[in-house]
Amino acid sequence: MSRRVIALLLVASPAAAEPADTGTVAADVGDQAIGADIGASAGGRVTPGGARVQGHYLYQLSDQDWFDGTATFTYGGGGAACFRDRMNTFVCEHGIADGRGVEIAATVRRFFAAQGDFRPFARAGIGVGIVNFGDDSVSGLAIPLHLGGGVRASVAESIAIVAQADVAIGFGVLNKTLGLEPQLGLAVTAGAEFRLQ
Amino acid sequence: MLALIGCQSDDVSRRLGARCDVTADCAQKCLTPSGDWPGGFCTTACTSDSDCGDSARCIDEDGGVCAFACVAAGDCTFLGSAYTCAQVDSHGGQAMVCRGG
Numbered sequence: 001m002s003r004r005v006i007a008l009l010l011v012a013s014p015a016a017a018e019p020a021d022t023g024t025v026a027a028d029v030g031d032q033a034i035g036a037d038i039g040a041s042a043g044g045r046v047t048p049g050g051a052r053v054q055g056h057y058l059y060q061l062s063d064q065d066w067f068d069g070t071a072t073f074t075y076g077g078g079g080a081a082c083f084r085d086r087m088n089t090f091v092c093e094h095g096i097a098d099g100r101g102v103e104i105a106a107t108v109r110r111f112f113a114a115q116g117d118f119r120p121f122a123r124a125g126i127g128v129g130i131v132n133f134g135d136d137s138v139s140g141l142a143i144p145l146h147l148g149g150g151v152r153a154s155v156a157e158s159i160a161i162v163a164q165a166d167v168a169i170g171f172g173v174l175n176k177t178l179g180l181e182p183q184l185g186l187a188v189t190a191g192a193e194f195r196l197q
Numbered sequence: 198m199l200a201l202i203g204c205q206s207d208d209v210s211r212r213l214g215a216r217c218d219v220t221a222d223c224a225q226k227c228l229t230p231s232g233d234w235p236g237g238f239c240t241t242a243c244t245s246d247s248d249c250g251d252s253a254r255c256i257d258e259d260g261g262v263c264a265f266a267c268v269a270a271g272d273c274t275f276l277g278s279a280y281t282c283a284q285v286d287s288h289g290g291q292a293m294v295c296r297g298g
Binding site for chain 1: 214223224275
């Protein structure tokens with residue numbers, strides 16, 4: 001798939017900011033890279049939260065922008081937290097670290113000018129995932145938009161460490177008469193990236 | 198109407214006040230649908246009022262269960278029109294709680 005096609009498939013791109021020192025960022029990140037993060041996410045109600053593991057595939061789109069394909073696993077705890085209120089409406093009140101989720105997302109990461117050893121970036125895109133709250137037999141499909149940012153610092157010729165935060169806002173279609181429900185989550189992760197080319 | 202729905206969802210929970218048919222619908226215990234508990238009533242076992250929190254009393258039913266405290270029938274409308282404020286036995290005394298009228 002050409003870079004132009006990938007770029008057209010993505011619905012959002014971080015807003016323009018100060019130009020990156022493009023020669024350096026391309027050499028730093030590389031044409032392609034892979035990465036892995038671990039961290040925590042906060043959800044609540046019908047958005048899963050808990051421990052988070054992410055995998056990334058980066059592909060250069062332009063001097064400043066990289067396609068950032070992400071696979072995310074969220075593993076939280078919690079027991080049953082749904083009930084029927086007096087109007088007989090099914091309601092869920094899960095905590096911020098309850099439930100499980102798996103998601104793939106297509107985002108664009110835009111790098112900005114380096115600040116010392118750190119290179120900040122912004123990230124935006126869209127994902128699709130499955131959410132599950134097993135003790136309530138609640139599950140469904142979630143479609144969140146992602147907005148976030150972070151910093152990247154090279155620690156070796158092809159290795160960098162990355163820390164980032166991400167806000168996910170969207171909606172989910174859930175079973176058990178819940179129907180369309182909002183999804184809102186916040187995640188903080190850190191990990192390493194490895195340049196492939 | 199929206200305010201009423203919001204209030205009801207906020208005031209009841211799996212521990213106290215949610216509708217139920219079976220124990221699994223609740224955090225601990227379901228008083229199954231009946232004239233006393235229209236729609237079913239999730240509750241928890243108790244031995245004294247302190248087990249039930251500020252808004253509930255421990256009553257002599259089913260070995261001791263929590264029920265919403267009330268002063269007048271209007272205090273129970275959030276549970277539905279079938280609920281009223283009634284006097285029941287409570288540890289050798291009496292308590293006013295919401296239950297089926």
